[in-house]
Amino acid sequence: MTEPGASYGLWLLVFINSAVFILFAFSFFKPRTSRDWRSFGAFSAFIVALFAEMYGFPLTIFFLSGWLQSNWPRVDWFAHDSGHLPEMILGWRANPHFGPFHLLSFALIGAGFWLISVAWHHLWAAQRAGRLAVTGPYARIRHPQYVGFVLIMAGFLVQWPTLLTLAMFPVLVWMYARLARSEEADSRAHFGEAWDRYAATVPAFIPGWTARQPGRTKAG
Template identity: 65%
Template sequence: MMQPETQSSYGLWSLVIINSAVFIIFAFSFTKPKTQRDWRSFGAFSAFIVALFTEMYGIPLSIYLLLPWLSAKFPGIDFLSHDAGHLPEMIFGWRGNPHLGPFHIASDILIFGGFIMLSSAWRILYLAQQQHRLATTGLYARMRHPQYVAFVLIMFGFLLQWPTIVTLVMFPILVWMYVRLAKSEEQDALAEFGQAYEEYRQKTPAFIPHISARDVPRTRPH
């Protein structure tokens, strides 16, 4: 049974501010938004991060709302302790350190990988914009919108680590918004690059890369 940590688990607004600022500044350093569309994309991600850390360290609104059901379904767990706030680990029976649980590890991989993806994608896009050409190399050779895929991976990673009612509602809305922004960007690219972009669009998937024959490991015949 976990020992109560209620007095020190939440109301830590300095951690809300510090963690939100770190991830928002980190994302800003990669994306460097310039257009109104860029700022909408970055602003939506920032709102998700603030909502997440507000519940993680400030006010656990989702846990308060779900506490009667959680307490009845999983007796013996103090869901107002910070460790128990990692709900996927608790619900699926992980009783060790939640930071070493399978959902948290998967979360770390998605978040870290998402930021690497975001950094790589925006570096390629920035160079292409400076040279007034299409971004078709690196991740852009596999998908047309890797920057939005990266944002979705990061947000989904945080959901695995610390799901809340607010962020679960925000997530599909933000995914829908990113799809809309991607379509809007494509119309601008068509207007600027014409047939060149149409050919690129025909052979390159928007979000989920194709697995081609060259991606499949070949086995030698015995």
């Protein structure tokens, strides 16, 4: 096994990549309320932790180095490409950036950003009109933006799993679920029966097969 060398310790890349993805998400999500900032802050912490291991310090590789080297002795685990653990462990011989897990991660990340962007547009239009958002993604799930954040994080986990982000992921999902419940309580207090009709026909996080058009309501 070789030393990390130039594959890690690239803290400028950590900063640049973290800033790019955080600003990209900010441009789609546009947080305004304290609840929005909490959800966005949690996502940002996940992104920083991910890129800190991807380019800065490979904590997961160091921690698992004995097990990895014993089971896959021919892999240089401190080469940058070896951080794509699923491809390496399953014996993917080609460039891991074109491996099945990496391509799946691109699909999940792209779907997450698309969902956040489209959902924000429908929510913004509904709020300007003083009504509840029930069109676009809101016709299928009540919290498309939170689902979008989860899809992005899941995509990064598939691409570059680390012990820290794996530990953070269920905590963040739980946090988003709590934020969603708090948001629903506010919507119910504001919109009353209209919200109840909407919540009775549209699932919170997992979409149904067909879009529905309930009464006009707001979700986040």
